[in-house]
Amino acid sequence: MHLRSPSDGVRPLATLPAGASGTVGRVVGHHDGDRLDRLQALGVTPGAAVVVLQTSPGIVFLCDQTELAIERAVAESIFVVLAEE
Amino acid sequence: MLRLRAHPLKIALVGNPNVGKSVVFGRLTGRYATVSNYPGTTVAVTKGRALVGAEVCEIVDTPGVNAIEGCLTEDEQIAKAVLVGDETDLMVQVVDARNIRRALMLTAQLAALHKPVVVALNMVDEALERGIAVDANELARELGVPVVELVAIEGRGLEALRKALADARPLSVPALRDVSSQVTWAHEVTSRVRHISSLSLATVQEALSRATRRPLTGIPILALVLYSLYLFVGVFGAQTLVRFFEETVFGRFVNPAAIAVMAFVPLPIVRDFVVGEYGVITMGLTYAIAIVLPVVATFFLLFGFLEDSGYIPRLAVFSDRIFRAMGLNGKAVLPMVLGLGCDTMATMTTRILATPKERLIAILLLALGIPCSAQLATILGILGGISFGALLTLFGVVVAQMFLVGWLAARVLPGRRSEFILELPPIRLPRLANVLTKTRLRVWWYLGEAVPLFLIGTMLLFVLDKVHVLGALAQAGRPVVHGLLGLPDETAEIFVMGFLRRDYGAAGLFRLAQSGQLSAVQSVVALTVMTLFIPCVANFLMIVRERGARVAVAMLAVITPIAVLTGAGLNLVLHAFAVTF
Numbered sequence: 055m056h057l058r059s060p061s062d063g064v065r066p067l068a069t070l071p072a073g074a075s076g077t078v079g080r081v082v083g084h085h086d087g088d089r090l091d092r093l094q095a096l097g098v099t100p101g102a103a104v105v106v107l108q109t110s111p112g113i114v115f116l117c118d119q120t121e122l123a124i125e126r127a128v129a130e131s132i133f134v135v136l137a138e139e
Numbered sequence: 140m141l142r143l144r145a146h147p148l149k150i151a152l153v154g155n156p157n158v159g160k161s162v163v164f165g166r167l168t169g170r171y172a173t174v175s176n177y178p179g180t181t182v183a184v185t186k187g188r189a190l191v192g193a194e195v196c197e198i199v200d201t202p203g204v205n206a207i208e209g210c211l212t213e214d215e216q217i218a219k220a221v222l223v224g225d226e227t228d229l230m231v232q233v234v235d236a237r238n239i240r241r242a243l244m245l246t247a248q249l250a251a252l253h254k255p256v257v258v259a260l261n262m263v264d265e266a267l268e269r270g271i272a273v274d275a276n277e278l279a280r281e282l283g284v285p286v287v288e289l290v291a292i293e294g295r296g297l298e299a300l301r302k303a304l305a306d307a308r309p310l311s312v313p314a315l316r317d318v319s320s321q322v323t324w325a326h327e328v329t330s331r332v333r334h335i336s337s338l339s340l341a342t343v344q345e346a347l348s349r350a351t352r353r354p355l356t357g358i359p360i361l362a363l364v365l366y367s368l369y370l371f372v373g374v375f376g377a378q379t380l381v382r383f384f385e386e387t388v389f390g391r392f393v394n395p396a397a398i399a400v401m402a403f404v405p406l407p408i409v410r411d412f413v414v415g416e417y418g419v420i421t422m423g424l425t426y427a428i429a430i431v432l433p434v435v436a437t438f439f440l441l442f443g444f445l446e447d448s449g450y451i452p453r454l455a456v457f458s459d460r461i462f463r464a465m466g467l468n469g470k471a472v473l474p475m476v477l478g479l480g481c482d483t484m485a486t487m488t489t490r491i492l493a494t495p496k497e498r499l500i501a502i503l504l505l506a507l508g509i510p511c512s513a514q515l516a517t518i519l520g521i522l523g524g525i526s527f528g529a530l531l532t533l534f535g536v537v538v539a540q541m542f543l544v545g546w547l548a549a550r551v552l553p554g555r556r557s558e559f560i561l562e563l564p565p566i567r568l569p570r571l572a573n574v575l576t577k578t579r580l581r582v583w584w585y586l587g588e589a590v591p592l593f594l595i596g597t598m599l600l601f602v603l604d605k606v607h608v609l610g611a612l613a614q615a616g617r618p619v620v621h622g623l624l625g626l627p628d629e630t631a632e633i634f635v636m637g638f639l640r641r642d643y644g645a646a647g648l649f650r651l652a653q654s655g656q657l658s659a660v661q662s663v664v665a666l667t668v669m670t671l672f673i674p675c676v677a678n679f680l681m682i683v684r685e686r687g688a689r690v691a692v693a694m695l696a697v698i699t700p701i702a703v704l705t706g707a708g709l710n711l712v713l714h715a716f717a718v719t720f
Contacts, residue, residue, distance in 0.1 A: 088210040091318070092560050095205030097241035099322040107349070112456045112469070114352060114563065119237035119269065121348065123456045125468070125559040 063136045067106070067115065068129035075105040076136040078117070089128060096122060104134055147188070148196045150304070151222055153249065154233035155242055156203030157564040159261045161185070162291040163233050164200040165576060167301075184221060185580075191301050199226060205241070208248045209318060213490065222252060229255045229307050231300070236266035236273050236288075239333055243325035246282065247315050255307035258286045259300055265565075270336035278332045283311030292570060347566045352453040361454065368441060369519070372480065376437030377516040384429035394421050408605075417604050423597030427590040431481075434512045435589075436582050438480030443577040447569035451476065452561055459559050465542065466500050466549025467492070468559040474501050478509035482674045483589050484581075485509070486681045496554030499690070502682055503548060506673045507698050508541035514674060517644075518666050521652050525659045529720045532709075533667050540671060540705055589677055596676035609635065623707040624668060625714070626661055627651065637669055638676060644669060659720040660713045664706050671702035 064079050078100050083090040093099075098117050107121070108114040113129045115122055154160045168187030185200040201221050202214035211219065221227060232249060234242040239260075249256060260275055279286040285303040289296035315321045350356040397420045401410045414421045445451055451473055459469030470492060478485035482505050489501040510518060522529045549556070603609045616631035624630075629651060637644020648665055651657045657665065673679050673695060682691040712718075 089558055089560070091206070091210045092558075094318055094322060095209075095241075095244070096560065096562060097238065097244070099240075099244075099326070101326050102240065107345075108352065108456075111354060112352075112459045112559070114456060118240055119235075119266075119271070120241065121563040121565070123352070123452070123459075123469070123559070123561045123563055125459060125463075128558050128560055 063138075064133050065136065066130050067104070067132040067134050068113065068126050070106045070109075070134060070136075072106050072109050074134075074136065075103070076134040078102045078104055079133040079135040082131040082133070089131065093128070093132070096120060098122070098132060104132075148191070148194065149199065149226055149228045150189075150196050150231060151199045151201055151227040151229070152231050152233055153201050153218060153222060153245075154203065155205055155235065155238065155245060156562060158203070158233045158235040158238075158242070159289075159291045160203060160233045161200055161576075162570075162573065163231070163259060163261065163289070163297075163300075164198060165573070166291055166294055166297050168198055184217065189301075191304050196304075204245065206245065206248060208251075212493070222249070222254075227254060229257070229304065231257050231259055231304075233259045233261050233291075236260050236263045237269060237271055239273055239278075240325050240329040243328055244318075244321050246310065247312060247321040247324055250310040250312045251314065253309050256282075256284045256310050257300065257303050257307045258282060258284055259289050259291075259296075260286055261289045261291050263288045264290045272334045272336075274332045274334070278328075281312075281328050281332060284308055344566050348449075348453065348563070351450055351566070352456040352563070354457050357453070357457050364445065364450070368438075368479070369515075371441050372434060372438045372512050373516050373519060376434045377512060380433035380437065381430055384433055385425065389425045389429045394425065397421065412598075412601060415601070417597055417601040419594055419597055419601075422600075423594045424590075426597070427593040431513065431589075431593070432582070432585065434516075435481045435484070435585055436578065438512055439578045439581040439585075440574065442477060442480060443574040443581070444569050445476075446577070447567075447574055449564040449566045452563045453566075455559075455561055456563070463556070463559075464549070465504065465545025466552070466556050467497050467545070468556060470559070470561060471497065471501050474505060475509055478505045478511065479515065480512050481585075481589070482506065482509060482511045483592065483677045483681045484585070486678060486685060487588075489685070493557035494554055496552050497556060499552060499554075499686065500545060500548045502686065503694055503697075504541050504545055506678060506682065506694055507544055507671055507701065508537050510537075510670050511674050511678075514670055517648065518670065521649060521662050521666060525662060526720045529659060529663050532663055532713075532720075533670065536667050536705060536709055537670050540701065544701065589681075592677035592680045595680065599676065619703060623703060623710070624664055625710045626665055627656055629656075630665055633665075634669065634672070638672060638679075660710070660718065663713070663720065664710045667709055668702050668706035671698065671705055673698055 078098055080100055081090060081093050081098060096117070097120055102117050105116040106113070107116055112123050112125065115124075152160050152164055164185060164187065167189040169189075184202070187198050187200075189196050189198050199221055201218035204215045204218045207215060207219040207222065222230060230249060230252070232242070232246060246258070258278065260273060260278070263273070266273065275286045275288050285306045287296055287300045287303045289300060291297070313324065315324055351360055394414070398414045401414045404410050411418065413419050416422070454476070455469030455472045458472045462468055462471045473491060474485045474488045477488055485505050486502050489498045489505070492498045492501055518530070518533060522533060600609070603612075612635050613632040616634060617628050620626050620631040620634070621628055629647070633644050633647035633651070636647065648657070648662070648669070652662055679691060679695065682694060
């Protein structure tokens, strides 16, 4: 079995291919916007299950049972703990 | 407990967006609902009455919210005001059983209001189909309030919900001040009450969802949607229904009756005001009811269908990048599509956009480039008879102009664009009853809010005509129209009239074109200029209402020269290349 270092398994949502899945590790706030609040209210919080559905145009992913579309800049701030294959 | 009281018990429905709140509302109240704007704002709050036991209760359907603490949208602020104030004695939180974790974050915030609560666990059937089981009894123990399982769309569980209202009590959950502890609590409760056997979207739904939000399949689907829009609104609404209302209802009955009644009024000016050339009834009401109403009603019907099917938010996904160049984000697609029906209403819906800058740009682009259904009908009617190239030229010029103006506005105007974060509701077959209710409420909005604007516009026209300003305006416009645009003199009058009453402008152009006074090139130029103008006086008055008179006048001052100069440039280019279409 292939062993990974912990940092290997945590990646920004923006870098994941369609089909990738895992759980939200942490969400980084944004200096002036309300990004964190809005994502939290939509259920994008640590522990939530995510599946990437589409990466272009626009990133679409499933968070629990909510289908969300976000722009790349927002996806950069969501860190996903990848599911072990 | 429910008991006899002087005032009816006030129940507020609250919940995240797309959890079926309005379906629950419809099931509880029957069809006797009224929509009113929340005082001081313009977000619609739906109210109705329902019989619970032997008691008549007042039910308020609040806008869908994700939070009532922290940084709130306008909808959320209004929902919060309704929940906090005297308007609410009891809350029913409607929860999508598939998305319980998210709902619980809202529950944690509702607990701070200390009002009696019943939790309605909706869509339990869809949740089960996806392998999600929520233990309602366990959840009731966790929250200390009644939890009722519902399939609202089929009316299942509604009787249990009515009964449970008597047992409503304040939530007994720990006071959680900050969001992160609310997140943790919601996560923990979820893990205790929810059991998942698989995590996936239903496959047909997922396939449809994917098809609509990807360009390769999405663009053909969009073309199909636009074509049905044209058939239903442009042909059935704008031609068949308009003919019936204008010629039969108003032409044979309403107007002759009004004229007969007014014949008893001795003052000619009063007669003219009501039934004259620019009469409130013969022109204003005829226009608003016979000509525009069938068009907007058919449009609202189709739009409501698209909205409930979950299609429109998916359109936002693949138009996001395009709108971003214009200082907007994908959400702007909703007002833009609505603008194809009625720019006046679309101007009002720009409120869904998050920042003042986005709203301003969207209003500007609506006024500048998006042709409303009445304009579309004229464009297709005249240019469709010339050639496809003529149509393509007009739309090409208009779209290019929108991009240019949007791009410039994004850079010139102060403020910022909001980030694109959008929930995509499930793709589902809309229920006819819900679509009809929506359409009915929108048509009522049109009758209450837009029709008065048309009547005011007609009165303005009446006054301008009486003081001979109308003729002077047309006179002043002649050199521009003739010299710059290369159009016949009569078009000046048509443009002025067109602003005040769309179909007059359209009919005027039609007449000119049919009598052979407009060449193909002149038709394209005239229609391009007309499309780029602010659509109508009602749209202008709506901009005044939304953004104030200063902004509205500034837009008029920006749009008018753009429209004229674009027309002049187009005229030059078409002549230089000797285009004949």
